Amino acid sequence: MPRPPHILETWLRRLLPDRDKESLPGDFAEMFHQIATTRNRFKALLWYLSHIFKLIPNHFIQQINSQWALFSHVVMASIRIISRQRLYMGITIIGMVLGLAIGLTTIGYMSYEASFEDHHEHKDRVYRINGRQYSPDGEDYSSQVMAPLGPEMKANIPGVEAAAIFRILGEVDLRLGEKGFIPDEQRHSQGYVHNSNCFCANTDFLNVFTLPLLVGDKQTVLEKPFSVLITESAAKEHFGDKDPMGQTVKLGPDLLCQITGILKDIPYNTQVHCNFIISWPTMSRLDPVVPTWDRLGNVHVYVKLKETALPANVAESISGIMENHLSAAKAAQYQFELQPLKSLYFDTFGSGRRGDLRPHGEKSMLWTLGIIGAAILLLAMLNFINLSTARATDRLKEVGLRKVIGASKSQLLRQFLGETLFIMILALLFSIIIYEGFKFWVTPQLERPMFADFYNNPRFVTGILTMVLSVTLAAGFYPAWIMAHRQPAVILQNRQSARSSKSMLRKSLVIFQFVIAIAFVGTTAIQYNQFKYLTSVALGFNSENILLLDLGEEHSADDVQRMKSHLQTGDQAVSVTKVSTPPGRDGIPYCILYKNAACTEEESIVSRVYDTDDDFFETFDIQLVKGRFFSEQRQTDFGNAILINESGVRALGTDDPIGMQLHSESGKSYHIVGVVKDFQGTTQYSFSSNISIIALRPERARTLAIQLPTGSTGEAIKAIKKTWDEQLPDEVFEYTFLEDEIKAMYDGLNEPTRIMVILSIMTMFMAGSGILGLVAFTARQKTKEIGIRKVMGASIGQIVYLLGREFIPLVLISMAIAIPLSYLGAQDMLNDYAVQAPINPLLFLTVGLTAMLIAVLAAAIQGVRAARANPIKAIQCE
Amino acid sequence: MKSITRKEEMIMLAIMALGSDAYLIAIQQYLSEITQKKVSLTSVHLPLSRLEDAMMILGKLGGATAVRGGRRKKIYSITSQGEVALEELKRISDALWNGAAI
Numbered sequence: 001m002p003r004p005p006h007i008l009e010t011w012l013r014r015l016l017p018d019r020d021k022e023s024l025p026g027d028f029a030e031m032f033h034q035i036a037t038t039r040n041r042f043k044a045l046l047w048y049l050s051h052i053f054k055l056i057p058n059h060f061i062q063q064i065n066s067q068w069a070l071f072s073h074v075v076m077a078s079i080r081i082i083s084r085q086r087l088y089m090g091i092t093i094i095g096m097v098l099g100l101a102i103g104l105t106t107i108g109y110m111s112y113e114a115s116f117e118d119h120h121e122h123k124d125r126v127y128r129i130n131g132r133q134y135s136p137d138g139e140d141y142s143s144q145v146m147a148p149l150g151p152e153m154k155a156n157i158p159g160v161e162a163a164a165i166f167r168i169l170g171e172v173d174l175r176l177g178e179k180g181f182i183p184d185e186q187r188h189s190q191g192y193v194h195n196s197n198c199f200c201a202n203t204d205f206l207n208v209f210t211l212p213l214l215v216g217d218k219q220t221v222l223e224k225p226f227s228v229l230i231t232e233s234a235a236k237e238h239f240g241d242k243d244p245m246g247q248t249v250k251l252g253p254d255l256l257c258q259i260t261g262i263l264k265d266i267p268y269n270t271q272v273h274c275n276f277i278i279s280w281p282t283m284s285r286l287d288p289v290v291p292t293w294d295r296l297g298n299v300h301v302y303v304k305l306k307e308t309a310l311p312a313n314v315a316e317s318i319s320g321i322m323e324n325h326l327s328a329a330k331a332a333q334y335q336f337e338l339q340p341l342k343s344l345y346f347d348t349f350g351s352g353r354r355g356d357l358r359p360h361g362e363k364s365m366l367w368t369l370g371i372i373g374a375a376i377l378l379l380a381m382l383n384f385i386n387l388s389t390a391r392a393t394d395r396l397k398e399v400g401l402r403k404v405i406g407a408s409k410s411q412l413l414r415q416f417l418g419e420t421l422f423i424m425i426l427a428l429l430f431s432i433i434i435y436e437g438f439k440f441w442v443t444p445q446l447e448r449p450m451f452a453d454f455y456n457n458p459r460f461v462t463g464i465l466t467m468v469l470s471v472t473l474a475a476g477f478y479p480a481w482i483m484a485h486r487q488p489a490v491i492l493q494n495r496q497s498a499r500s501s502k503s504m505l506r507k508s509l510v511i512f513q514f515v516i517a518i519a520f521v522g523t524t525a526i527q528y529n530q531f532k533y534l535t536s537v538a539l540g541f542n543s544e545n546i547l548l549l550d551l552g553e554e555h556s557a558d559d560v561q562r563m564k565s566h567l568q569t570g571d572q573a574v575s576v577t578k579v580s581t582p583p584g585r586d587g588i589p590y591c592i593l594y595k596n597a598a599c600t601e602e603e604s605i606v607s608r609v610y611d612t613d614d615d616f617f618e619t620f621d622i623q624l625v626k627g628r629f630f631s632e633q634r635q636t637d638f639g640n641a642i643l644i645n646e647s648g649v650r651a652l653g654t655d656d657p658i659g660m661q662l663h664s665e666s667g668k669s670y671h672i673v674g675v676v677k678d679f680q681g682t683t684q685y686s687f688s689s690n691i692s693i694i695a696l697r698p699e700r701a702r703t704l705a706i707q708l709p710t711g712s713t714g715e716a717i718k719a720i721k722k723t724w725d726e727q728l729p730d731e732v733f734e735y736t737f738l739e740d741e742i743k744a745m746y747d748g749l750n751e752p753t754r755i756m757v758i759l760s761i762m763t764m765f766m767a768g769s770g771i772l773g774l775v776a777f778t779a780r781q782k783t784k785e786i787g788i789r790k791v792m793g794a795s796i797g798q799i800v801y802l803l804g805r806e807f808i809p810l811v812l813i814s815m816a817i818a819i820p821l822s823y824l825g826a827q828d829m830l831n832d833y834a835v836q837a838p839i840n841p842l843l844f845l846t847v848g849l850t851a852m853l854i855a856v857l858a859a860a861i862q863g864v865r866a867a868r869a870n871p872i873k874a875i876q877c878e
Numbered sequence: 879m880k881s882i883t884r885k886e887e888m889i890m891l892a893i894m895a896l897g898s899d900a901y902l903i904a905i906q907q908y909l910s911e912i913t914q915k916k917v918s919l920t921s922v923h924l925p926l927s928r929l930e931d932a933m934m935i936l937g938k939l940g941g942a943t944a945v946r947g948g949r950r951k952k953i954y955s956i957t958s959q960g961e962v963a964l965e966e967l968k969r970i971s972d973a974l975w976n977g978a979a980i
Binding site (some may be wrong): 004009022023024027028031034054 | 902919937942943944949951
């Protein structure tokens with residue numbers, strides 16, 4: 001017998017007024033049965049649902065009608081209290097606004113990170129094919145595979161609905177007429193890490209990923225060679241008001257492509273963010289490499305499976321395809337896996353895979369920010385609890401009177417919770433303004449958006465609501481409960497019982513706040529100190545006037561050598577060296593070398609490696625301490641001779657390292673021929689030692705570092721550009737200055753410090769306002785005492801001291817807890833740096849004194865108020 | 879006394895006609911048979927609640943059936959106050975009709 005779904009019935013009952021709760025669901029069920037039997041179940045369901053919806057407005061009108069009195073009362077009471085206790089409420093609300101703003105920013109950041117790939121309609125069915133090849137030459141693990149695999153999978157595996165294949169064309173030069181499509185400044189901007197602008201993809205790309213077309217049919221736009229899709233904003237930028245459809249675009253030096261469609265702008269929270277898509281058949285003209293099954297290729301393959309298909313089965317079926325094209329032995333070398341689209345962004349393992357797409361999210365960063373956000377929110381909550389319990393004494397009469405005229409505990413609880421909610425909503429509005437302002441200010445400075453918008457991120461909205469409601473309950477419940485459970489008789493008799501347990505609670509809250517605040521400020525101070533130290537410490541190498549040309553992996557070692565010798569001939573360069581990564585650039589590779597041939601771990605040293613030629617020392621002005629530099633004149637030096645710096649010598653634990661052998665795990669051995677002075681190649685990251693090794697392996701170097709003559713930089717650059725254009729006519733001339741890169745690296749370090757400074761000011765503010773609340777509470781308790789003391793001739797200073805003295809031990813206790821904590825935290829943090837600033841104990845003392853000062857100041861603000869009150873009023877009885 | 883609309887009058891008359899089986903769905907079906915028009919459940923339920931508030935009719939929980947998922951019916955009956963109101967209406971309308979017929 002057809003019955004309406006249980007859940008709908010429950011909903012219906014919830015919406016109905018009491019008197020209809022029994023009969024109407026029955027009537028509805030009967031009606032449902034009737035429609036279901038005479039017509040069909042679906043119609044019945046529709047009928048049922050539509051009637052539920054009709055009841056919703058009715059329900060809310062009833063609710064508001066019955067709760068309106070309480071609701072309007074709470075709002076009125078809240079407004080009155082805010083206007084009566086401006087100082088208190090001001091501090092409470094500002095504290096909450098700050099806490100919520102931080103919470104909002106954290107949730108905004110986290111929801112944005114979590115929203116990656118969310119807008120793809122079939123995201124749950126889309127997988128990337130990762131390949132693994134075990135061959136005698138070694139293992140290749142790659143997120144790119146051979147191009148023909150995509151179409152073959154679609155044709156041969158029944159579970160595959162669509163297969164996108166694409167490549168990112170990082171090096172393609174798109175031109176509109178003579179004007180470069182990608183502006184030159186943008187090419188130069190370092191750290192432009194987002195996926196390159198231009199993809200080359202097949203038709204299924206638009207079927208697998210949800211990328212709506214504004215103009216054009218998605219089944220045909222990418223079919224023909226020399227077709228290109230352009231996004232709406234890119235079209236606007238390059239064509240203005242002209243209709244971009246059918247316009248010609250130059251691809252590289254001579255390929256002419258036609259715009260066949262316009263894409264809606266692709267959001268940033270996807271790894272397939274691009275501005276141009278070139279049709280796949282064009283690929284054969286761009287990169288005429290015959291597709292082979294013989295090795296994992298360099299094409300991304302993403303498949304959309306049918307709803308019923310299992311990824312594991314599909315992965316297995318790929319082996320069948322491989323066997324069709326390769327011998328059994330060869331096919332067995334390969335393994336494939338299907339990686340879900342949603343998991344790609346947070347896949348930290350990605351770096352171990354060749355050709356992984358960027359950007360990647362960092363879960364650890366999410367955790368760190370989440371914890372900081374939660375800690376500050378917690379502080380704000382404690383502050384709120386502290387201030388409102390202290391304030392509660394002011395409202396005892398009100399509570400007593402309400403109880404006498406018959407308010408129940410639950411009514412009072414609801415009233416006070418309602419007030420908290422009112423304050424929270426007020427604070428939320430302000431914090432939303434702060435968040436939006438922050439986003440507006442910070443987004444242009446970032447490489448890509450990092451914070452969620454309200455209108456398109458349901459996670460964000462749910463997150464905010466959860467935060468506000470849980471904070472309301474967590475912060476509001478305790479004070480509300482305290483107030484609601486007072487005995488009316490005791491209150492009205494004016495016997496204010498100051499139970500010590502509650503003031504203990506308040507005191508421990510203050511200690512907790514100060515511990516967090518001092519630890520925060522201490523850590524920030526050390527971080528700042530470290531930063532100052534880094535910028536002040538001598539680099540130990542010459543970075544002035546050094547111009548860098550990056551030639552990239554696609555150039556052979558001969559190309560680089562040819563370029564170098566051409567640059568050396570003129571007077572455009574004082575000296576030129578080839579280097580794998582110049583000192584001062586981020587991400588210098590490191591290696592592990594062993595003192596013994598057996599490669600045991602105890603005998604290992606971790607070191608940065610510079611693969612270079614013998615001009616390295618002159619260009620970067622590196623000083624020799626002992627032994628000799630290697631030389632390209634000596635054939636035996638190649639791939640064998642290395643120089644080590646003084647830190648390295650210390651790590652080796654020997655006085656005379658010259659002639660020592662160091663071994664690598666692959667069985668190679670290197671020979672130390674000299675020792676150089678220490679230099680700071682990089683600021684931080686992964687390992688703390690400052691050991692550097694310089695090896696004569698020029699064939700691995702793809703970057704040219706050119707020392708320009710002083711005073712004629714501009715001319716020298718022109719001359720270098722001329723050489724470049726002669727040698728590499730197809731490529732755009734790009735260069736950077738080493739000094740700029742070093743500065744950018746330090747700026748990158750400075751950024752977190754600035755955020756930390758803001759956060760620590762906030763924690764101090766909250767700790768201070770906690771004290772303020774406590775002083776107010778004691779002042780209220782000691783009103784009569786203060787009055788009598790004043791009458792007897794006590795000065796304002798003495799009274800402030802009377803009120804403030806109990807907080808000095810609290811701050812001292814907090815210091816005793818927080819300083820060791822922040823010392824340990826700081827050491828942990830400093831371990832990331834290659835050069836560590838010494839930790840000055842004075843620093844902690846300063847931080848402690850600042851905290852003390854803030855406590856005293858907070859006590860004084862409130863104390864002076866109490867002390868200046870008219871003593872007559874205080875000692876007057878009734 | 880509150881005035882009674884035409885719809886309310888029809889519903890009260892339907893309750894009288896249906897006797898001991900006068901619950902929401904029966905009333906709705908009776909009315910749609912008589913008027914030869916579709917009558918929606920809400921358009922019956924709303925006047926019923928109003929009449930109940932005005933004490934013209936009285937709702938009592940009656941028997942349940944399996945079709946109703948074990949929920950009881952609310953059987954309506956006319957109160958004496960309702961009867962008075964109906965008689966008054968009938969008198970007025972008869973008088974008006976008589977006047978119109980002559």
